[in-house]
Amino acid sequence: MEYVDKTNEKLLKELLDLQQKYDAVSLLYETEKSTLAALIENNSDAILVKDCNRRVIASNSSFLNVRGYASITELIGKTDAEILNISEDTEPAFSHKQEDLKALQLSPRESIQKEENISFPNGELKTFITKRFPIFIDKKLIGIGVIMYDITEEEQIKKNLLKLNQKYQSQSEHLKILNRHYQLINDYSSDVVAMYDYAVNPLYISPSIKNYVGYEASVFFSKTYNFDIVHPDDKQQVVALIKTLKKRNLKNHTNTYRIKHKNGYYFWNESISHVIEEDGERYIIVNSRNIDERKKTEIKLKQSETMLRAMYDSSSEASAVIDLNLSFLFINKLAKKIHKSIFGKEPQIGDSALDYIVPDLQGEFVSYYQRVLQGESIYIEKKHGEAWWASSLFPVYDDENNIVGISDNAKDITARKENELKMLKQNETLQQIAWEQSHKLRRPVASILGLINIIQQYKTLTEKEQDQYLTYLLQAVQELDQVIHKIVALSSENENKPSK
Structure with missing residues (x-):
């Protein structure tokens, strides 16, 4: 019994341990x-x-x-x-x-x-x-x-990264193409691109320099800006330009001067200079091009303009060219003089033409101006005060046959008009003389001829009859003389009478 109790006690203890472990x-x-x-x-x-x-x-x-x-x-x-x-x-x-x-x-x-x-x-x-x-x-x-x-956000990030990568690849390829194009332009362009440090030491000169001045680019890297190729008369100008560039950060500063080719001739060069700053350093970028032909054209154009102005200024007509905005593009000396006498000042290029037209005539002028801009040419003769003026207006065309303005030309025709009036008066006098001749002068002449015929036919006339016929003949001659005096007086009167 004692054994059983001990066994149960042991089992109970084990059960309690198991319960504790389970818990x-x-x-x-x-x-x-x-x-x-x-x-x-x-x-x-x-x-x-x-x-x-x-x-x-x-x-x-x-x-x-x-x-x-x-x-x-x-x-x-x-x-x-x-x-x-x-x-x-x-x-x-x-x-x-x-x-x-x-x-x-x-x-x-x-x-x-x-x-x-x-x-x-x-x-x-x-x-x-x-x-x-x-x-x-x-x-x-x-x-x-x-x-x-x-993974929505991750997918969006991936898509964005993919797009960025594709864009980068595209831009990278585009950049390669641009670099290649830039290299081709540098190699074959007639213009020269050069880069200098702030001490004007060359850092880069495009290969096109060989065709430009006949020297390889390496020749110019041995010293600072090569003044040897600059025309002696232009060296001071180039020196002043460099000093100006070093003092101020200029952009698009254009200068023209002559430089010497390796073959010995000079040509006109145009340089556009820029001062740039990169990473705290300043550089001078210069783009140069040959403008020799342009310079020659400009000189010829200047000569042509001088000659044309001389012709216009020596003309007896007052001439002006007016643009599409009614502003003066050209005025010759006579036109300036006439306008000054009327308005007290000379018109200048860019002034409005309406400022030099009396108010009463401005509406009429604008009407003519609009008609001329449609391609019509107009000629007018008018009397202003005591003087007669002839005005001709016609369109001005550019090289592409577009109307760009009108030419207004005026000439004093007072003397011509006076001569025309005088001739008109003389014609009237001649017509009156012709009438006098055909009517008043013809009658006494007919009487004289008739009396002479009677005297010749009747030789048996009495002395009394002869005296009577002679008296008639004298009266006819006197009448003829009066008519002639009247004609002469009429002619003299018209010659001496001033025209109106």
């Missing part, structure tokens, strides 16, 4: 279970747990938010097809079923994953990586774990 394990299990549940719940990834029949047994809030469910009770005990209220042969239930079945065939620590896009009720589309893996407890398969990772 400790249970407590640890519950603690770990609570900790695991908390970790799952607080995880930002969407987590879902299914049993071996693919029915939901647990999930966290993130999964509910991703799928748009309000509570886990909507999912517990249901398959994907039942949750979506569709048949298992309908997408996406069918795909989920196939993925679940594959996961159930995996070994511990194995998993499968796929990328899928999910539309949210607000219309937003997100990208997820869905990972499935089998769940084992004591080596026994009890279900499937599903974790969904939101």
